Amino acid sequence: MASPSKIHLTIDDTGVVKNKPQTNEAATRVSELLQENHENHHIFFNQNGLHNHIAHHLLTLYGVGAPASIIEQRYAENASYQRPAKSNNEVEVEDLRSPETFTKCLGKGEYYHSFLMFFQTKMEAKGWENVLNEYLFAGNEKSDDFLGRLYGGFLHPLIHLGFGIEFHQPAIIAEALAQAACHDxxxxxxxxxxxxxxxxxxxxxxxxxxxxxxxxxxxxxxxxxxxxxxxxxxxxxxxxxxxxxxxxxxxxxxxxxxxxxxxxxxxxxxxxxxxxxxxxxxxxxxxxxxxxxxxxxxxxxxxxxxxxxxxxxxxxxxxxxxxxxxxxxxxxxxxxxxxxxxxxxxxxxxxxxxxxxxxxxxxxxxxxxxxxxxxxxxxxxxxxxxxxxxxxxxxxxxxxxxxxxxxxxxxxxxxxxxxxxxxxxxxxxxxxxxxxxxxxxxxx
Known part of the structure; x- marks a missing residue:
């Protein structure tokens, strides 16, 4: 079952554009590869903030019926140049609970993995819907700032969020929130x-x-x-x-x-x-x-x-x-x-x-x-x-x-x-x- 830390797609999770039915083999393989990307790769593949598109790519391929062999090929081509998820500037989840620390870390890509862990913990405790309503849609100064960051980076965090919701994957939603936190x-x-x-x-x-x-x-x-x-x-x-x-x-x-x-x-x-x-x-x-x-x-x-x-x-x-x-x-x-x-x-x-x-x-x-x-x-x-x-x-x-x-x-x-x-x-x-x-x- 999909969770804030576990990616799990089924043959029913194929999104809104139907082309070919999916197979259990493809569902298993895309889940494994997206999990590998989730655990090992940063949301930016370089220090200039260029985006890791693996989640978008693989979910799109899976959604339109691409076989497991194609999904594996496209993953291998793009995994080769990704950077590690963790950086030398990790912040503890407990520290990010402080509004001052959270705000201080906003807009800085080196804290991506810290934000990811933070939002996963929040979602496990409250549910992803409640976390989105709190951090994006509360209508206060804090959530308005965060919602604006969701539209940053030429809409990449919003696209990432959309994929997470469309394919019913809370872990992808957590990635989207962590990515938004890293944008200006x-x-x-x-x-x-x-x-x-x-x-x-x-x-x-x-x-x-x-x-x-x-x-x-x-x-x-x-x-x-x-x-x-x-x-x-x-x-x-x-x-x-x-x-x-x-x-x-x-x-x-x-x-x-x-x-x-x-x-x-x-x-x-x-x-x-x-x-x-x-x-x-x-x-x-x-x-x-x-x-x-x-x-x-x-x-x-x-x-x-x-x-x-x-x-x-x-x-x-x-x-x-x-x-x-x-x-x-x-x-x-x-x-x-x-x-x-x-x-x-x-x-x-x-x-x-x-x-x-x-x-x-x-x-x-x-x-x-x-x-x-x-x-x-x-x-x-x-x-x-x-x-x-x-x-x-x-x-x-x-x-x-x-x-x-x-x-x-x-x-x-x-x-x-x-x-x-x-x-x-x-x-x-x-x-x-x-x-x-x-x-x-x-x-x-």
Whole structure:
């Protein structure tokens, strides 16, 4: 049985995107490998805070039906460069019970293992749901700070939490909380400032995500606020040169208890739209590495909405903050033009029977050697299609019909193609320097 310190998956724990049924062999093997990762590896694989994606990768592979042999191969490729979980700066669990010590250790990766042990102990005593409500959703200064850190690191802690909840693994949830504790607080400061501004505004906007993307692109001060040399284009660009403009637009996307389900679907569709349509013809089709995280995290919000232990107000807040950050992410890449025709006219690289349909796309993705970003992206696009089914051709749904499988093909074709796998900051010409010109393709 799964616990805060033990990972245990069954053939019923396969997540929200179904592809192929799983086997007991794969369930056993993925549990063993995730346990090894949990016990032996740090959440960052280097001192610069680059993330260990093994849990995301293996759970995605398992969820879409990859066999044990594939799961083992992908694990071996990525376990080789991880660093040890423990550091020379361990803090005792009892010490972290002190608010002063806990706060002093926040934002420091060397305390990851200490935080992991702390949250496991808490979850064993109180249950993971109660720990999440205490540390993320209590609505006090301490939990607001921690919730902001969950959105840090380009959404990695939130993605990790989503996987833990989706696959019913408290140990992965403990990893997510420990990871959040190791991130800084600049993202949270922006989110709290946007929330405060929204509460102060007596006029409630009805604008859609897509409308706001267009308005951000037209605002030259905001859309050019980030510069190529900024180390972090949100923190050092948007929030330095155009913070008021960013908050003005972000707070016009409004989530309420009444529209929560529809706004969740709108967010999912819109993140897929701005991630897939941000192309730069005649260059190769590539996906922006930062937009991708907005898309990959979108899959978890319907799951959050299903949690009975989470209040409606906190479900609204989770989604509202996601919108604030997504819009800032779009602005931070210099708000590139969104070319829907790049999706609608896309000709898949492989038109053999099955290769360009979802089962074939997913199998090609699990054969692809990377750290898991590609198959997470494909799964999130497929989830978008499933989520959109009940809404039809509503105005805010830019992605619809045949476009879903086209984007799936764009994902696998782009990473199988030569050159770098991802574009970095698509609104900057410098980001495309390494990509070849590609011939224009006729509509089909």
């Amino acid at each position: 607080d600049y993202t949270g400061k922006y989110l709290l400032a946007a929330e405060k501004a929204a509460k102060a505004n007596s006029t409630r906007s009805s604008k859609t995500y897509v409308q706001l993307l267009d308005e951000i692109r037209e605002d030259k001060k905001l859309s050019t606020a980030a510069e190529w040399d900024d180390g972090n284009k949100i923190r050092d660009g948007i929030l330095v040169r155009a913070p008021e403009e960013m908050i003005k637009y972000a707070t016009q996307w409004v989530v309420t208890p009444e529209n929560l389900e529809q706004k969740t679907a709108e967010m999912i569709n819109s993140t897929i739209y701005f991630t897939a349509a941000a192309q730069h013809p005649p260059k190769q089709v590539k996906f922006d590495f930062y937009f991708m995280h907005c898309l990959n995290s979108s899959i978890f919000f319907p799951i959050f909405n299903e949690q009975s232990w989470l209040s409606t107000a906190n479900k609204v807040r989770l989604l509202q903050w996601k919108g604030y950050l997504d819009l800032a992410m779009y602005a931070s890449r210099r708000a590139p033009p969104l070319l829907l025709e790049e999706i609608s006219t896309y000709v898949p690289a492989k038109l053999e029977k099955g290769d360009g349909e979802w089962p074939g796309i997913i199998e090609r993705l699990w054969e692809f050697k990377d750290d898991g970003h590609a198959i997470k992206l494909g799964r999130a696009v497929r989830n978008g299609e499933l989520t959109a089914e009940k809404y039809g051709d509503v105005e805010w749904a830019k992605i619809r019909g045949f476009m879903w499988e086209k984007i799936g093909n764009m994902v696998i074709d782009s990473v199988e193609d030569e050159g770098a796998k991802w574009a970095r900051s698509v609104g900057f010409d410098e980001a495309w320097a390494d990509y070849k010109d590609r011939p224009r393709k006729a509509s089909i």
